[in-house]
Amino acid sequence: MPKISLVNKDIVQFNRRTVSNNRSFVMSLRSSPRVIIIGAGAAGISAASRLVENGFTDVKILEAEDRIGGRICTRDFGDGIVDLGAQFCRKDSIVYNLVKDFNLLETRRIDTHVYHSKCGRLQDGFVKILLDKVYDLYHQKEQAENVEWKQYLMEKFDEEISDHFTSEPEKSLARDNLDFVKKQLLLVTGSVCLNSVYGAVSGEYPPDFRLIWKSHGYQSLLDILMKKYLNTESTLQFADKIMLKNEVAKIEWGDENNVRVVCENGSQYFADHVIVTVPLGALKKQHKTLFYPSLPLRKQKVIESLGFGTILKVVFYFPTKWWTGNDFQFAWGEDDLNCALEGEYSWVTNCMGFFQVSNNPNVLMTWFVGNSISQIESCVDDVLLNGAYYVLQKFLGGTFDNISKPIKLERYGWSSNRHFGGVISYETLESKSNGVTGETLAEVVVSKNGSPQLLFAGEATNKIGYGSVNGAVLSGFREADRIINFCK
Missing domain, CATH: 3.90.660.20 (Protoporphyrinogen oxidase, mitochondrial; domain 2)
Structure with a gap:
C-alpha cells in the first residue's frame, strides 16, 4: 500500500468545476465505481438502495452488529x-x-393520563395548560441566544407559571411539576441532562x-427500501452486499485512487467512495483512531462538539x-x-x-x-x-x-453499546459557538483528484432531522445522489 498523505487540509464541498478538471479520472470511474458503506442502518440501507437502483453493482455494506437496522430494532x-x-x-x-x-x-x-406522585391523576385541563407552557418555552428558546436549556428553563418557568395559572393552589401544583416539564424537554432534545444543550432534536414540539x-414494526421500512416487501423479481440483490459482524477498524484515505478499509477481523476492502454512516456517539470515541490520516480539524470539531444523547x-x-x-x-x-x-x-x-x-x-x-x-x-x-x-x-x-x-x-442497551453510544444527536452551546452543525458533518472530504472520497450520512448530518429516521434516510439518499451525479 503506498504511503497515505493528507491532500486536503480543509473539507470542501464537491463542485462541478472540479469534475470538469478531472474528466479522465471521472471516465475511469464510470465503468465500475467501488462504493463501501459503513453501517447498515437506515442511512446505509437508503444509500445502498439508491445506488443499486441506479445501476451500481460494486456496493458493499460493512456492519459491525449481527443485524441490519442500526437504531431501528x-x-x-x-x-x-x-x-x-x-x-x-x-x-x-x-x-x-x-x-x-x-x-x-x-x-x-x-x-394520556398524567398522575402526580402526591395528588393522583391531574385534571386534563391543567395538564394541557402546563404542556402548552412547555410548548411556548420551547419555541421562545429558538430566539434565546447563547443560553443552555437548564439555565433558560430556570429563568423562564416560574414566569410562565405566574402568567398563566390563576389561583395560588394551581400555581403551587404547577411548580411542583417542574420535574415533569424537565422530562418533556429531555425527550425532545434527546439529551441525558439539560446542561450544555442548546438546540432540539428536530426543530418542532410537540412531536407528531x-x-x-x-x-410489522419499523423493520418494514428497510424491507421496502430493499424491495423485499414487494416479494417480486424487482427485489434488490442485497444478500451479497451486506457483511454483518464486520467492524471497521481503520479507514485509510487521501490516496489518489483508493480508500482502504480495514476490519477488525483482518479483512480489507478498496473503494473509490466510502459513505460513513457510523452514529455520532461511536464517532466521538473512535474518529481519532478510525481515520488515517486524521480528519480535517473542522470535521473533528463538529464530531466533538455536537451532543449525543x-x-x-x-x-x-x-x-x-x-x-x-x-x-x-x-x-x-x-x-x-x-x-x-x-x-x-x-x-x-x-x-x-x-x-x-x-x-x-x-x-x-x-x-x-x-x-x-x-x-x-x-x-x-x-x-x-x-x-x-x-x-x-x-x-x-x-x-x-x-x-x-x-x-x-x-x-436494547444503546448507550452501553460502543457501536452506538446513544441514539440522538443535538446541538450544544459549544457547537453553536463553534459555528458547526450537522450540515458541517455532512461536508465531503475529497481526494486530490476531486473525487468525493469520504462522505458522511446519518441523522447527525441532517440539521433538520436530528434524531429521526427521516433525517437518516434523506442523508443516505443525499450521499448516494452525490456519487451518482459525480459519476455521470
Whole structure:
C-alpha cells in the first residue's frame, strides 16, 4: 500500500468545476465505481438502495452488529412485535411517502393520563395548560441566544407559571411539576441532562407521533427500501452486499485512487467512495483512531462538539391486562422525588410513564430519560421488573387494585453499546459557538483528484432531522445522489 498523505487540509464541498478538471479520472470511474458503506442502518440501507437502483453493482455494506437496522430494532415480544429503537412515523416525512401504499400505518388514538406522585391523576385541563407552557418555552428558546436549556428553563418557568395559572393552589401544583416539564424537554432534545444543550432534536414540539406501525414494526421500512416487501423479481440483490459482524477498524484515505478499509477481523476492502454512516456517539470515541490520516480539524470539531444523547425503552409483559385504554405519564412532586432518589429504586424517577403497544395486549412500554440510563442498562432483569412494579404501585395503586408484576421484559442497551453510544444527536452551546452543525458533518472530504472520497450520512448530518429516521434516510439518499451525479 503506498504511503497515505493528507491532500486536503480543509473539507470542501464537491463542485462541478472540479469534475470538469478531472474528466479522465471521472471516465475511469464510470465503468465500475467501488462504493463501501459503513453501517447498515437506515442511512446505509437508503444509500445502498439508491445506488443499486441506479445501476451500481460494486456496493458493499460493512456492519459491525449481527443485524441490519442500526437504531431501528424490531423484535418479537409478547403476542406481537416491539420497536426498541425508532418507533413512530410522521405523516409529512420521507418515511411515510415510502411506505404509505403498503397499508402498514395507522393513526394512534390513545389518550394520556398524567398522575402526580402526591395528588393522583391531574385534571386534563391543567395538564394541557402546563404542556402548552412547555410548548411556548420551547419555541421562545429558538430566539434565546447563547443560553443552555437548564439555565433558560430556570429563568423562564416560574414566569410562565405566574402568567398563566390563576389561583395560588394551581400555581403551587404547577411548580411542583417542574420535574415533569424537565422530562418533556429531555425527550425532545434527546439529551441525558439539560446542561450544555442548546438546540432540539428536530426543530418542532410537540412531536407528531400519531402514526404507528400496525404489525410489522419499523423493520418494514428497510424491507421496502430493499424491495423485499414487494416479494417480486424487482427485489434488490442485497444478500451479497451486506457483511454483518464486520467492524471497521481503520479507514485509510487521501490516496489518489483508493480508500482502504480495514476490519477488525483482518479483512480489507478498496473503494473509490466510502459513505460513513457510523452514529455520532461511536464517532466521538473512535474518529481519532478510525481515520488515517486524521480528519480535517473542522470535521473533528463538529464530531466533538455536537451532543449525543440517549433514550431507553423497556417493554414489560404482564400475566394479565389490568389497565384501561389509556397511556400513563408520571409527575414526581419535589418532596417525593428527593425521597425516591434516596431509595432502592432511585432510577425509576427517570421513568416517563407506561404506554400501550399496538396489537400487543399484555405489553406496556416505558421510556426512560435522564442521567440514569447507563445504570438502568446494566441492571439485571429482576431488578427492572421489581422497579417497574414499585413505580406502578406508587402512581397507579390508588386507581387500579389489581396491578400485577410484569414477568418478562425486553430492551436494547444503546448507550452501553460502543457501536452506538446513544441514539440522538443535538446541538450544544459549544457547537453553536463553534459555528458547526450537522450540515458541517455532512461536508465531503475529497481526494486530490476531486473525487468525493469520504462522505458522511446519518441523522447527525441532517440539521433538520436530528434524531429521526427521516433525517437518516434523506442523508443516505443525499450521499448516494452525490456519487451518482459525480459519476455521470
